[in-house]
Amino acid sequence: MTDPAAELPFNEQRAEELSPPTTTLPPAAEVLPPSTEAAALLPETRRALLHRLAVGQAEGRTPSLVGAVVREGHLAWTGARSMLAGHAPDEHVQYRIGSISKTFAAVLVLRLRDEGLLDLADPLEQHLPGTAAGGATIRELLSHTAGLxxxxxxxxxxxxPGELRPELGHLMEDQPFRHATGERFHYSNPGYALLGALVERVRCLPWFDVLRQEVLEPLGMTRTTLLPQVPHAGGFAVHPWADVMLPEPLTDTGLMAPAGQLWSTAADLARWAAFLAGTTPGGTEKVLSAGTLAEMRRPAAAPEGEWAESYGLGLQLVRRDGRLLIGHGGSMPGFLAGLWISPADDVAAVTLTNVTASSTLRNVAADLIGIVAEREPSLPAPWRPFTDADPELLALTGPWYWGSTPVALHLRAGRALELTELGGPARTSWFRPEPDGTWTGLDGYYAGEPLRVVRRADGTVTHLDLGSFVLTRSPYDPAGAVPGGVDPLGWHAG
Structure with a gap:
């Protein structure tokens, strides 16, 4: 006779055991600091979010579905639907998160880079010798461009079970490359297993121990674990042509764990979303610098023209409904998960469900973001003047000319500069100040390019040098060291 408990959507737990014990789990208000007035959602929005979950659970034919929304770094909403009336899971019930695990592995690798223990351009062989993939660089593994x-x-x-693959050599064929390294994007699960092994080799600790000590504990993510802990959901496959279910095995994948092993909760992933967005209350610097987080969120190999999907360093980038979303999806037998962030809207969403496959559920997290962003658009930060304006920098602002093309230089807070083209489709570039008095481009055509002020012997400015481009105060200013010189007749009718 079949055990009735095995048919529940929560692994081997009776219905009365589904609610998390309040003696060991934090109340919902402590998942993230309480919502600010601006982050709190209107009742109509909350109802629309719950309706989207209900539709997803019903049409996606999943035993349960949990969702959470983060706005301005604060938990703004959680909700759930279940096939068990009156026993929907809350934000503290664990689900397997699949490839969202890769975002954690990527953060560990980037911490090693930021500490100077490796470079992303290093071949894997330099730090983890003896694998068939040793010629691939760490950056290529992070961005799925290694060709594995x-x-x-x-x-x-x-x-x-992972016992079937006890050695790294068991994760790949003797010739594991499907494409030339660096040639194209090709998603690789074994590639991320190698990154986890790299962390273990450099830290001399199991990769999850490193994750717990360096990331999970500092962020207060106490319910993210390598193996499931009660209360957790059981995974199920739903028959494609009938409303019946089949339990999926909850395997320990061993060395493949960094690619998809982790278990987590909507509460913990809400914290993770705030961290990845750079909006963690109190700052993210204790785990990863803001600059490195921004590096993760950029396409590793910028796609050409209009694009719908790309990949950064451990993060997926997708365009949906005119909105750029950054995050990751996840799937393992019995589970689907989504974590997506809309930087422009300052909204993130998490969904967790315990069904093997459902195309209907793939976009629920993105839809939760859309509901909040469209019904309650975020308020822009209030304009405030800054008080540390350097008179010499103020004197640099205003119109400049690259040849005959007009541009405008703006001074921003923290000595940052913004350069905007005038008289046509605007192209704006930002520049970060450097200790030596120069600036470095942060985006677009000038990303990584130096900007420096060129002065005469008396200290007056002759021109700006932008990656060898000369910007002068008037079009082709003869006093501005224009390359190739300026016709001595100057501007005339022809």
């Missing part, structure tokens, strides 16, 4: 195979040799690693 998408999966391990059989049997299917997601449904079989």
């Amino acid at each position: 195979s998408a999966e391990t040799p059989g049997p299917w690693w997601e449904r079989t």
